[in-house]
Amino acid sequence: MNIIDLKNFTLSIAQQEKTNLIVQGVSLSIQNGEILGVVGESGSGKTMLMRFLLGVMPQNMTASFDSFSFLGSLISLEESKNVRSDIAMVLQDPKTSLNPVLTVEDQIKEAFILKGDKDNLDEKVLKTLQEVSIQDPLRVAKSYPFELSGGMGQRVMIAMMLALKPKLLIADEPTSSLDAHVQRQILDLLRDTAKKNGMTLIIVSHDLPLISAYCHRVIVMYKGHIVDSCKAQDLSKSKHPYTKGLLRCLPKLNDPRKRLSILKREEIDL
Amino acid sequence: MIHAENLSVIFEKKGQKFQALSDVSFDVKKGESFGIIGESGSGKTTILNVLSGMVSQNSGAFKLNGTLQYVFQDPYSALHPYHTIGRILEEPLKIRKKIVDKSLIIQCLKNVGLGEEYYFRYPHELSGGQRQRVVIGRALVMQADVLLLDEPTSALDVSVQAEILNLLKDLQEKYKFTMILVTHDLPVVAFMCNDILVMRQGKVIERITSTNLRRGMIKNSYTKELVDLSF
Ligand SMILES: Nc1ncnc2c1ncn2[C@@H]1O[C@H](COP(=O)(O)OP(=O)(O)OP(=O)(O)O)[C@@H](O)[C@H]1O
Ligand SMILES: Nc1ncnc2c1ncn2[C@@H]1O[C@H](COP(=O)(O)OP(=O)(O)OP(=O)(O)O)[C@@H](O)[C@H]1O
Numbered sequence: 001m002n003i004i005d006l007k008n009f010t011l012s013i014a015q016q017e018k019t020n021l022i023v024q025g026v027s028l029s030i031q032n033g034e035i036l037g038v039v040g041e042s043g044s045g046k047t048m049l050m051r052f053l054l055g056v057m058p059q060n061m062t063a064s065f066d067s068f069s070f071l072g073s074l075i076s077l078e079e080s081k082n083v084r085s086d087i088a089m090v091l092q093d094p095k096t097s098l099n100p101v102l103t104v105e106d107q108i109k110e111a112f113i114l115k116g117d118k119d120n121l122d123e124k125v126l127k128t129l130q131e132v133s134i135q136d137p138l139r140v141a142k143s144y145p146f147e148l149s150g151g152m153g154q155r156v157m158i159a160m161m162l163a164l165k166p167k168l169l170i171a172d173e174p175t176s177s178l179d180a181h182v183q184r185q186i187l188d189l190l191r192d193t194a195k196k197n198g199m200t201l202i203i204v205s206h207d208l209p210l211i212s213a214y215c216h217r218v219i220v221m222y223k224g225h226i227v228d229s230c231k232a233q234d235l236s237k238s239k240h241p242y243t244k245g246l247l248r249c250l251p252k253l254n255d256p257r258k259r260l261s262i263l264k265r266e267e268i269d270l
Numbered sequence: 271m272i273h274a275e276n277l278s279v280i281f282e283k284k285g286q287k288f289q290a291l292s293d294v295s296f297d298v299k300k301g302e303s304f305g306i307i308g309e310s311g312s313g314k315t316t317i318l319n320v321l322s323g324m325v326s327q328n329s330g331a332f333k334l335n336g337t338l339q340y341v342f343q344d345p346y347s348a349l350h351p352y353h354t355i356g357r358i359l360e361e362p363l364k365i366r367k368k369i370v371d372k373s374l375i376i377q378c379l380k381n382v383g384l385g386e387e388y389y390f391r392y393p394h395e396l397s398g399g400q401r402q403r404v405v406i407g408r409a410l411v412m413q414a415d416v417l418l419l420d421e422p423t424s425a426l427d428v429s430v431q432a433e434i435l436n437l438l439k440d441l442q443e444k445y446k447f448t449m450i451l452v453t454h455d456l457p458v459v460a461f462m463c464n465d466i467l468v469m470r471q472g473k474v475i476e477r478i479t480s481t482n483l484r485r486g487m488i489k490n491s492y493t494k495e496l497v498d499l500s501f
């Protein structure tokens with residue numbers, strides 16, 4: 001079964017008397033339990049597409065689609081504007097999305113309580129923090145967001161979202177502030193949770209090798225379109241000029257050079 | 271240019287002490303790019319916060335000559351929410367009494383791959399990577415002697431990353447500024463920096479050249495692990 005079926009989705013915004021298209025005619029089906037990677041150009045509409053799936057769009061934007069179903073039920077355009085409680089999203093700017101005046105402990109507890117889980121919360125908070133590889137959970141539980149490092153903020157956000165036990169977890173750049181070691185642990189945790197709870201996972205990231213290693217399938221976005229889609233493990237063999245161009249821009253540890261290749265955008269037509 | 275000796279930082283709350291940095295020392299020569307990598311929570315950002323005067327060390331000392339610009343790890347919080355991008359870029363120049371004309375700002379946007387149309391936009395109308403580019407553009411337009419960069423390209427797609435890293439190298443060659451780059455991306459740090467500090471739990475565990483990092487001539491087992499586990 002597909003958890004998401006979206007046909008011909010377009011997102012636009014009226015700006016200074018003209019209409020800008022942010023996402024243009026995108027169709028997307030995601031299987032239950034699938035791990036989908038989303039990569040692409042900065043500003044290509046990845047975050048906006050994800051916010052639409054969740055049901056949190058900026059008010060000045062207008063969405064349209066031919067059809068949209070979530071968990072097997074059709075959703076109307078009006079309904080699509082409401083937050084879907086079965087979806088959780090780890091936002092791209094974790095520290096700004098945490099509540100600055102609540103301790104980590106209180107924020108994670110809120111997530112549990114929202115799910116009707118009210119017992120042994122102290123214990124659960126510590127366990128959750130350990131699961132996201134926080135070394136001193138006691139200190140971190142009592143910390144405010146400003147007292148966390150960038151990567152700790154990301155992990156607290158992930159811990160909170162997992163506590164919500166969503167059917168679909170959208171993670172927008174979830175591990176960009178983590179060292180290689182912790183990054184693996186977090187990705188393993190996400191993958192294991194997905195498997196154990198039958199959760200579907202979307203990972204948005206600029207890290208092509210990571211997406212290729214951890215996802216089942218990947219879609220590539222460019223200027224509001226999905227321009228390429230393949231099995232994640234075949235990403236490096238893609239024939240699409242944009243995907244190939246991106247892969248060429250990656251610096252490599254075993255390839256010292258004075259300058260990095262850059263993308264020739266004029267050679268890519270849609 | 272930058273000389274840091276035995277920097278230690280202790281955060282204290284309700285009688286509980288937490289040591290974020292223990293005896294961190296390093297030197298960076300003028301015009302050099304210096305990298306800092308290591309565990310999440312190991313004190314990398316705290317080092318930059320000390321150098322920029324945002325956090326004061328409990329012991330140790332440092333010397334830093336010249337003007338300084340700091341690109342924070344969290345780009346959103348660094349941009350005034352109610353100012354247009356144009357104003358955000360002009361303000362620091364005005365404060366330093368430099369002459370500001372619109373063409374300079376447009377050039378600054380262009381340098382980081384953003385078109386003229388971003389001049390009148392507000393930060394919340396930008397994608398994560400676009401905001402990051404504004405922050406980098408603002409730091410570069412100031413032509414400071416020292417540039418502190420905390421994960422400057424982790425929110426950028428790899429093509430924009432390549433353009434910005436090339437730009438940083440070109441500008442450094444031209445203006446000879448000194449750069450400290452904090453990142454988790456080993457290929458990025460090896461591309462940008464000759465000298466790299468590896469941090470874990472508030473301590474320097476190794477100082478290594480990018481050549482040795484590339485060749486796997488690594489002394490510390492944790493550094494080795496970071497290399498092996500990188501994608
Ligand atoms: N509130 C808004 N008003 C106007 N334009 C907006 C608004 N929010 C986003 N945009 C524009 O929509 C486009 C898509 O933004 P989105 O955040 O989805 O990009 P993205 O693919 O997630 O990029 P990144 O990789 O940089 O995070 C961008 O060009 C951005 O400037
Ligand atoms: N203002 C503060 N008050 C209390 N503790 C703090 C404060 N700032 C940082 N810390 C703590 O100091 C440690 C080092 O934080 P820092 O932000 O320097 O780490 P980092 O190496 O930059 O990590 P990351 O790669 O995750 O960004 C962390 O354990 C953090 O919780």
Ligand SMILES: [Mg+2]
Pocket residue numbers: 046047048092172397398399
């Ligand atoms: Mg985004």
Ligand SMILES: [Mg+2]
Pocket residue numbers: 149150151314315316343420
């Ligand atoms: Mg940091």
